[in-house]
Amino acid sequence: MSETVILGSLLYSHIIPPILAFIGVLLLCSxxxxxxxxxxxxxxxxxxxAGILPFLILPAVLG
Incomplete structure (x- = not known):
């Protein structure tokens, strides 16, 4: 169970936000x-x- 929580928190705090921010900056410039x-x-x-979603999703993931 704890491995799932660690993977979920890592995914929502360090992987998805930079991807969203990068795509957002590309679309802004374009x-x-x-x-x-x-x-x-x-x-x-x-x-x-990308900046706000971790604060909304992580409390639910971490319980």
Whole structure:
């Protein structure tokens, strides 16, 4: 049981947020340079989600 908690907490705290943030920054840059508001807004949402989601998910995972 504890290995599952450690893997889940590692996944949600150190693996998924940097991936979301990286994709968010790429979409932000692409949206701003191409003047596509959709990409810019999605990039902003992903970047902020990368910062906030660990605080929402980890308490549920760690119990």
């Amino acid at each position: 949206g701003i340079m191409d003047r596509k508001m959709n990409y810019t807004l999605i990039g902003m949402a992903l970047f902020f989600a």
